[in-house]
Amino acid sequence: MEIPKTYSPQSVEGHWYQAWLDRGFFRSRPNPAKEPYTITMPPPNVTGVLHMGHMLNNTIQDVLIRRARMQGKEALWVPGTDHASIATEAKVVAMLKEQGISKRDITREQFLEHAFAWKDKYGGIILEQLKKLGASCDWERTRFTMEPKLTEAVLKVFVDLYQKGHIYRGIRMVNWDPEGRTAIADDEVIAKEMPMKMFYLRYAVVDPKGDEAEYVTVATSRPETIMADVAVCFNPADDRYQWLRGRKLRIPLFDKEIPAIFDDYVAMDFGTGALKVTPAHDLNDYELGLRHGLPVVDVIHEDGTLTEAAGPYAGLDRFVVRKQIAKDLKAADLLDKIDDYQTSVSTSERTGAVIEPKLSLQWFLKMEPFKERALEAVMSDEVKLNPPKFKNMYRTWMENVRDWCISRQLWWGQRIPAYYLEDGRFVVAETDTQALVEARKLTGNPTLQMDQLRQDDDVLDTWFSSWLWPISVFDGFDDPENADIKYYYPTNDLVTAPEILFFWVARMIIAGQEWRGSVPFKNVYLTGIVRDAQGRKMSKSLGNSPDPLDLIAEFGADAVRTGMLFSSPAGNDLLYDQKLVEQGRNFNNKLWNAFRLLRGWEVAPDAPQSAAARLAGEWFGAKLNQAIAQLDADFAEYRLSDALMTVYKLTWDDFCSTYLELIKPPYGAPIDAATLAEASDFLETLLRVLHPFTPFLTEEIWHLLKPRADREYCCVAPWPTPAPTDAAFLTRFDRALDVVQAVRNQRAAKGLSPNLALPLVAKDGAALAGLEPVVQKLANVSTLTVGDAPAGAVPVVAGGTELALVLPEGSFDAEAERARLNKDIEYTRGFLGSVDKKLSNEKFVANAKPEILEAERKKQADALSKIAQLEAQLAAL
């Protein structure tokens, strides 16, 4: 059967993926005889589609899990999706809007119906896409953060925390997202530098006396909130404003009188030193208001429009009002000036809307009870962050963590299990029935009915379910002693983006400690962000993000996987370039062709093994062992790019360029059986170490190669263990390869065909002893003899060996050779000079370590002898 010249992934990937599934290779069940190795996938948004970030993240996880599986561990990768409360709700709202339905016009139940329909339609697409990448998850264990069991866990945890006194409800200044119409947590706020305007407004002084100024100029970036002002504040030490003590000012346009107050908070050197105080719409002002006993005037609705309190501006959006009010102020001559200035504006991580600080009634989780333990876990490396530079970030965050606002004014999510009585009191319980029991207890009224209880309308923050993920996927809340959780928890590695180190990783650590008494994972591998070749973030609007599925279709999953991994050290951003994927494809093709070469050879059963082939086998076996040891070291430090490069070079340079060239029989000649068997074994081992990176290709070749009967699938073949290597032999072999390269160099320089066999004469046979066949074969040397250089031969010095290459008649140019040798001599003398200088430095000789000193002396001796050699060659010409 003819094997095609190029590997075509499209025709094999689907087949092997199905075969793996059919065989249940990705399934895992607790097995006490084996060591567990577990990864829980960071659940992508249920309605999301695969992007390059997922590709990187999941490729890394698959490499880790596949290697663990081959190492004989009970490897489990749990997949799943996240309900992504605000993001999904926003999508559903948008979809309804297209259909002409407004969320406000439908009931919660109707909305949820639409939402579930949406989720059923688009949910899980992303998991199907991951299969194309080769992700070896146990799909039977796929979980969803809002499925009934996981919701139960969330409610249980809420009640538990409430009973422990860690959850409270209160009016606080929260970050309000007017687009999502919900509160969001501090971490979900992103500060963005934006050009802003600073307005200088005139606040008239009430009853100015004689020579007093008639107004005070106040700088603000938010003129739309002036009607909510309750005071103007000055620094108590500010001499410019002392006369205003006990006085009142008038809000421009509104003529409302407000007091002048004094507080250290105000900076004298910023703006005009006068601050308008708006407690309802600014956190600092709120605190200022508390200190001075000021009222709170709320003028902004949940959707960002102004309330009735705004008078003529009621009903308009805050940004519209900003412009309008500026115009009106100007018209009324109440505006001194407008300056441009740059400041950071808070925006919502999910919707991008500008955040309004807003007072509202929300649920909070205290962080104080958890922070110390969670900090300790990372600082002591109980949870190891990779790269470790993130430890500092984690520490800063944990030390300054504030209470977590866990309620969201949304419908898509887990509804807060708090039930209110008509008198405002409430009970917290996992179920309606339980709530009723509690409520009856609370009120002492045994006839209280369900319809007299009203459940809280809010849902919980998405992270309030995802922080339980490593436990809840094993039903560890439902049944804390079940076999799965006891076996798989704590998990081994978590692979995720640094952006959610606080949102998610830190909180999972807290949850693990709180409910399992131990951290949820041992290692956290933090990936970088995937950017384009110019370093820009991938984004839809830039159109610089390729569709991962198109890439897989064009180049194959293996090529994409290796392309992602070629240059992505942990914590570093990955500058994606299609060239990397092409490099991956080329590499796959190289391996494919190596297999084709082996497959194409005729076997001569009785032929003896050539000396070159025997040496090649001895050498490659050692290289292989060396590489496996290196790989294990790379993996131990999560240096996946380095690990890939190790196998890449092993395959391409060592196996293909050197080993296969050495064992290759003359054209048309058969190969001896022993060599072919050994070569097949080597290839088989190569496939095994490559499999985590390129699972499809290796599985394909594996089956074409038909290895041992007990190793039917590469996917579950054992990961090789390294044997000790003969370092001295490898060093000698390297020297022989240096000679080969030097000879080839001479050929290239002289324009001689590599097919023309030339005689080579070595001055001293010792250095190459035993390796002559290697040099002969690779350098295409006709005869390799020991003796003095014959006339007309080109001197070649390589690997400490002095040789001469006999050129064909007429191609020897004595003048050029002299020039070359002179240049070499000059360089070596310069080198010798620097060594001499060092050795004549008394302080160096006195202080340097003995082995360093010895090395320098050897350098000196070597240089001297090399110069002598070169001079002798020069004389001989």
Add this chain to the structure above:
RNA sequence: GGGGUGUUAGCUCAGCUGGUUCAGAGCACCUGCCUUACAAGCAGGGGGUCACUGGUUCGAACCCAGUACGCCCCACCA
């Protein structure tokens, strides 16, 4: 504003305790090759004052200080 981190070849990055794995790898580039596994290839080759300045040391890409530029995280100056 505070903290962290980085700057090594055209690009992306290694370089562990200062000294023979000290100046490396992959890609790109240049020169030859359509050689019967592979042109998605083969052979050979050329690229770097290790950001800058000073210091410590017999010796610095590596340690220290400062400067410049970059990135990241945190932060309530209207």
